[in-house]
Amino acid sequence: MKTGVAIIGAGPAGLLLGHLLKRQGIDCVIVERRSADYVLSRIRAGVLETVTTDLMRQLGIDARLNAEGLIEGGFNLADGERLIRIDIRALTGRNVTVYGQTEVTRDLMEAAPARGLEIIYEAGEVALHDIESQRPSVTFIKDDVEQRIEADFIAGCDGFHGPSRKAIPASRAREFEREYPFGWLGILADVPPCHPELIYSNGPRGFALASMRSATRSRYYIQVPLTERLDEWPGERLWDELALRFDSISEHGVTRGAALEISIAPLRSYVFETMRHGRLFLAGDAAHIVPPTGAKGLNLAASDVAYLADALVAHYAQGDDAALGAYEAKALARIWKAERFSWYLTKLMHRFPEDGSFEQRMQIAELDYVASSEAMQRVIAENYVGLPL
Numbered sequence: 001m002k003t004g005v006a007i008i009g010a011g012p013a014g015l016l017l018g019h020l021l022k023r024q025g026i027d028c029v030i031v032e033r034r035s036a037d038y039v040l041s042r043i044r045a046g047v048l049e050t051v052t053t054d055l056m057r058q059l060g061i062d063a064r065l066n067a068e069g070l071i072e073g074g075f076n077l078a079d080g081e082r083l084i085r086i087d088i089r090a091l092t093g094r095n096v097t098v099y100g101q102t103e104v105t106r107d108l109m110e111a112a113p114a115r116g117l118e119i120i121y122e123a124g125e126v127a128l129h130d131i132e133s134q135r136p137s138v139t140f141i142k143d144d145v146e147q148r149i150e151a152d153f154i155a156g157c158d159g160f161h162g163p164s165r166k167a168i169p170a171s172r173a174r175e176f177e178r179e180y181p182f183g184w185l186g187i188l189a190d191v192p193p194c195h196p197e198l199i200y201s202n203g204p205r206g207f208a209l210a211s212m213r214s215a216t217r218s219r220y221y222i223q224v225p226l227t228e229r230l231d232e233w234p235g236e237r238l239w240d241e242l243a244l245r246f247d248s249i250s251e252h253g254v255t256r257g258a259a260l261e262i263s264i265a266p267l268r269s270y271v272f273e274t275m276r277h278g279r280l281f282l283a284g285d286a287a288h289i290v291p292p293t294g295a296k297g298l299n300l301a302a303s304d305v306a307y308l309a310d311a312l313v314a315h316y317a318q319g320d321d322a323a324l325g326a327y328e329a330k331a332l333a334r335i336w337k338a339e340r341f342s343w344y345l346t347k348l349m350h351r352f353p354e355d356g357s358f359e360q361r362m363q364i365a366e367l368d369y370v371a372s373s374e375a376m377q378r379v380i381a382e383n384y385v386g387l388p389l
Contacts, residue, residue: 001029001147001148001149001150002149002150002151003027003028003029003149003150003151003152004021004026004027004028004151004152004153004312004316005017005021005026005027005028005151005152005153005154005155005312006028006029006031006136006137006138006149006151006153006154006155007028007029007030007031007154007155007157008030008031008126008128008138008154008155008156008157008158008162008163008164009030009031009032009156009157009158009159009162009164009284009286010030010031010032010034010036010039010109010119010121011039011042011105011157011158011159011284011285011301012101012104012105012108012284012298012301012302013157013283013284013285013286013301013302013304013305014030014032014155014157014158014284015030015105015108015109015112015117015119016055016059016108016301016302016305017155017157017283017305017308017309018030018112018117018119019059019061019108019111019112019115019117020055020059020305020306020309021309021312021313022115022116022117023059023115024309024313024316024317026312026313026316028117029118029119029120029149030117030118030119030120031120031123031126031138031140031149032119032120032121032122032123033122033123033124033126033140033158033162034121034122035121035122036109036119036121039105039109039121040102040105040106040109042102044100044101044102044297044298045100045101045292045295045297045298046098046099046100046101046102046103046104046213046295046298047072047096047097047098047198047211047295047299048069048096048097048098048099048104048298048299049096049299049302049385049386050094050095050096050385050386051299051302051303051306051386051389052104052298052299052302053065053069053097053099055302055305055306056104056107059111060111061107061108061111062107064103064107065097065099065103065104065107068099068103068214069097069098069099070097070098070099070212070214070215071095071096071097072088072095072096072097072098072197072198073087073088073089073090073095073197074086074087074088074089074197075088075096075197075198075199075200075384076195076197076198076199076200077199077200077201077202077348077349077367077370078199078200078201078202078203078249079202079203079364079367079368079371080203080204081203081248081249082249082371083199083249084367084370084371085197086377086380086381086384087377087381088381088384088385091374091377091378091381091382092378092381092382092385094385094386095385096295096384096385096386098211098212098213098214100213100214101298104298120140120142122142123140123141123142123147124140124141124142125139125140125141126138126139126140126158126162126163127139127140127163127167128154128156128163128164128167128280131154131167131168131277131278131279131280132277132278132279133278133279134279135150135151135152136150136151136153136154136278136279136280137149137150137151138151138154151279152279153279153280153281153312154279154280154281155280155281155282155283155308156280156281156282156283156286156287157282157283157284157286157301157305158286159284159285159286160270160285160286160289162286164280164282164286165272165282165286165287167277167280168274168277168280169277172274172277173272173274174272174273174274175270175271175272175273175274176269176270176271176273177268177269177270177271178268178269178270178343179266179267179268180266180267180268180269180291180346180350181225181226181352181353181354182223182224182225182226182267182350182351182352182353183223183224183225183226183228183264183265183266183267184209184221184222184223184224184264184265184267184292185221185222185223185224185228185230185233185238185262185263185264186219186220186221186261186262186263186264186265187219187220187221187235187238187239187242187259187261187262188213188217188218188219188259188260188261188262189217189218189256189257189258189259189260190216190217190257190258190260191216191217191218191255191256191257192215192216192218192252192255193210193211193212193215193218193252194210194218194246194247194250194251194252194253194254194255195210195246195250195251195252196251198210198211198212199211199246199249199250200293200345200349201245201246201249201349202348202349202350202351202363202367203245203249205241205244205245206222206223206350206351207222207223207349207350207351208220208221208222208223208242208245208246209221209222210242210246210250210254217260218255220238220242220246220254221292222238222241222242222245223350223351224264225353226266228264230262230263230264233262235258235259235262238262239254239256242254265292267291267292267293267346268289268291269289269290269291269339269342269343270288270289271287271288271332271335271336271339272286272287272288273328273332274328275287275304275327275328275331275332276324276327276328281308281324281327282304283301283304283305283308283331284300284301284304284305285297285301287304287331287335288300288335288339290338290339290342291342291343291345291346293342293345293346293349293350294338294341294342294345294346294383294384295384296338296339296341296342299338299386300334300335300338303331303334303389304331304335306389307323307327307330307331307389308327308331310323311323311324311326311327312324334387334389337383337387338383338387341383341384348363348366348367349363
């Protein structure tokens with residue numbers, strides 16, 4: 001098989017890139033090692049910046065997004081019993097949209113056949129070859145038969161554990177990492193949210209987040225040590241803890257219900273700066289991970305893909321490779337700013353084991369400053385709603 005761009009990974013980044021390229025008449029194919037059902041079973045965050053919703057609307061894949069997405073004009077930081085509302089609409093003139101990543105993926109998948117976007121699911125043993133040549137290729141096993149795709153370019157959109165980043169020689173790798181000494185214990189349930197907007201809380205009992213996926217589905221998190229086990233947190237204990245943290249500061253109080261999912265996720269900041277090597281380009285989680293604080297993961301993947309799609313269109317339409325050469329630097333400039341903001345909110349709202357009373361007082365002072373300073377609120381709002389492309 002021959003194609004223009006071989007895309008590894010059928011998550012939101014790979015699907016978005018495929019749609020953007022096919023819309024411009026560029027031949028491409030997506031290879032995904034998992035089944036479509038498995039991809040859709042991965043539950044992820046769902047606060048979308050305008051960079052992401054704009055791409056969906058440009059592609060004409062926005063009917064459910066427009067019908068079901070919750071437009072949020074603000075969010076809240078909590079310090080003890082006080083809510084500090086960040087009015088992003090007033091401060092930036094923009095909004096975010098609450099719409100689950102699973103739903104974004106579903107919409108992109110369902111729109112693929114009409115656009116002629118081919119997706120090969122359950123492709124085992126995916127491997128990249130000759131990425132420094134003019135004609136790289138991808139091999140995989142499908143139905144017990146090895147297949148090969150020859151391409152002009154390969155786009156690695158296959159996440160942190162995929163083969164794309166590993167195909168780059170170690171001598172060319174530039175990577176930076178910060179692992180955090182705690183995780184997020186989360187519960188997803190079909191219950192109404194306790195508050196109409198997200199609440200990031202740093203109260204006496206530690207960090208907690210109240211968020212939602214829809215008007216009838218809620219997502220809650222609390223900070224836990226990495227040593228914590230799920231069997232230590234039966235549903236009632238977790239609901240009791242969430243009620244202690246949110247009943248006094250939320251509009252409706254915590255509504256309990258059967259858990260659709262309970263999980264513990266570690267937190268990490270990671271950047272692999274070698275986003276281009278030969279004819280291989282990385283995008284999304286293959287190149288960077290951010291803590292979920294600030295909801296930047298999916299949105300960073302969308303901006304990567306926007307830059308990469310524009311660069312590939314310029315190559316095929318005008319024979320201009322300047323944007324391909326500039327892709328890495330352009331993407332990294334936005335990535336590091338998002339990493340900084342996620343790190344800032346994580347440091348501000350969590351209790352670090354090594355911190356003492358001084359650091360806690362600094363958090364209190366910072367939150368108090370945020371509460372009293374419109375300039376500081378504007379900085380937070382600009383970063384939360386998404387920096388421009």
